[in-house]
Amino acid sequence: MTLSPEILALADRVEAFVRETIIPYETDARRDHHGAPTDELVMAMRGLAREAGVLTPHIRPDGSHLTQRETAAVLIRSGLSPLGPLACNTMAPDEGNMYLLGKVGSRELKDRFLEPLLRGEGRSAFFMTEPAEDDGAGSDPSMMKTLCRPDGNHWVVNGRKTFITGAQGAKVGIVMAKAPDMEGSGACMFLVDLPDPAIRIEHVPNTIDNSMPGGHATIVIDNLRIPADQMLGQAGEGFKYAQIRLAPARLSHCMRWLGCCIRAQEIATDYANRRNAFGKTLIDHEGVGFMLAENMIELKQAELMIDWCADVLDTGAPGTVESSIAKVAVSEALMRIADRCVQVMGGTGVTDRTVVEQIFREVRAFRIYDGPTEVHKWSLAKKIKRDWKAAQT
Template sequence: MIDFSLPPELAELQARVRDFIAHEIIPMEADPRQGPHGPELALREDLIERARRAGLLSPHASAEYGGMGLSHAGRAIAFEEAGYSLLGPVAMNVFAPDEGNMHLLEAVATPAQKERWLRPLAEGHIRSCFCMTEPSPGAGSDPSMLQTTATPDGEGWRIDGLKWFITGADGAGMAIIMARVPDSGATMFLSRMDAPGITVERSMETLDRCFPGGHGVVRFDGLRVGAGDVLGELGQGFQYAQVRLSPARLTHCMRWLGAARRAHDIAVDYARHRQAFGKLIGQHEGVGFALADNEMDLHIARLAIWHCAWTLDQGGLALRESSRAKVIVSEALWRVVDRSVQVLGGQGVTGETLVARIFADMRGFRIYDGPSEVHRWSLAKHILRGAAVENRA
């Protein structure tokens, strides 16, 4: 028999994070130190300090480097609760891309690289960015189109290329850079972001404004890195990206589940109090059915997340499971938030509640870390490959 109840330690964690978000973070949502490209540095530092005092900083990172060392199942609980406020992931240091970068550094980096980069990341002292996506004809959903180059230069490397949609680039302290090495292939490199040869050309205007540093266009023009700045082995960049991909893809699902639940709760509260045509609007089938559909979508999304988290905790890469979860969750949560806007009516398209902000911030979720179409294509290839094997047998 499958037991879907939370173990006592995870139930306690859920209560701790929920209380922290409700009493420490939600009251700060109106703080003016926020702009079109995310919370400003001073606000981020205030939020991080609150999580540090509460003992809830970097729940995904190992205790050795300043985190809580939670399993993927534990992260599913903590990250959902953090996501209930759009500032929660920033406060607990679990937002993208830092969360995924920390996971990658723990898995691949040398001890010296971990001390230099992972520790200050996990302790919340710096931010990071992951530089892979490029303008056409470069790498996007198809990473094999990588154009950025890393050529031998003395005892190190010279990196040249142009990246865009680089989340958190403005204000980041370090970067993980994907570049193509002659005769080796895609390779990851580490660099401080203030190094000569790196220019953040601009921050792109996007629907979302919840990511610190926004999404930048970054140019590498003669950036020099040393031999000790190679992350892992030469030519293994795409393989290491897979190590990062499933957990980072899934934690997006976890965080946005919390945000969608917040939008639903706001809509439910409105439906319980707003009257129209002689009764509460929640008593009209059009509204009541929307709320019922929301509850079902939230439930299905949570189950998909928990199953993928369990798979990762068994030691698997969970590539298929995370693709499946990414499509199920991103589309289900989008429906939840869209219905919540509809339930709120005119209120739903204003700043009178947080729902319009969640609506705008969440739209990119169906695109980043692989659009739904790419994941469906990947899943279809798995399905057909399995059918071909069965037919040959």
């Protein structure tokens, strides 16, 4: 499918904005103790994106979402810098949370919680993952230990969550909990204003990645009272809603990090064409040139995998299997690409003199976030077994 001139022009504007306006901010000193951008920096960049007409570019002014193929064209360009998605308001978890609210939220919830996110006025967090030491929900949401119970016209939530991206400094939260007395899965989702005294940040660990403001916090939820009309969708449907969010969100991650690896390849290519060693430029040494050639091949494969999965989602299919395939294939390919870029650049590649070192770290984390490679392979193996059994009857 050929993209419309309108979408191609939008993607070009996003790319020009990121390259010309945002990349210089990669050396901006407004960072927290872990090197992540502060909200002051994020909001400054979003102001520039608003002026340039590229804020929240994947959602039209009427609230309708671009197709996944169109979204890919835009989000890949926004990912040319780790700061690009933050500036353009296409970053996780906000992008996925906006998508879910757009699909499931009532008009009242959209007006109160979604509209400020679309305007880039604050960040959001998705409270699902739980600490391993509590035997809580990680890649298996059915293990969820955070509980909710009705109390008059409110629900009361108690539990602990971990690796909650952006919780520190977020303005909107989507909290997932289980109602043990409810039939079926019993999972519920609630929208809450943040900060809230009943949601306490226990710890924000230093992690290998640092592109996301607010880090990945462990938090305690202590008797959080939520009005019943702030439930997202219907009681007991939380796991179904999580799937609505997760399949496109996995693919969005692939889009953004593909943009980053395109940039890493550009930097490594420039280095290899300028640096001389052993009588010739590095690019002319097969050991170096072949690595960049392999990157070229795998960048194109990643792009095509994203397009394939986007096409499936654009049919209205859940895309659970396809997004697992794409997430594994793209994250593993991008890891190899980023690693080769570091290797091509030698000592320079492991320093902060370029953004390549950060991209390598961010992509390494991506192989775990939104489901580790092994969990997706396990899920795919289960499908292979189911399909084989079905074929025997």
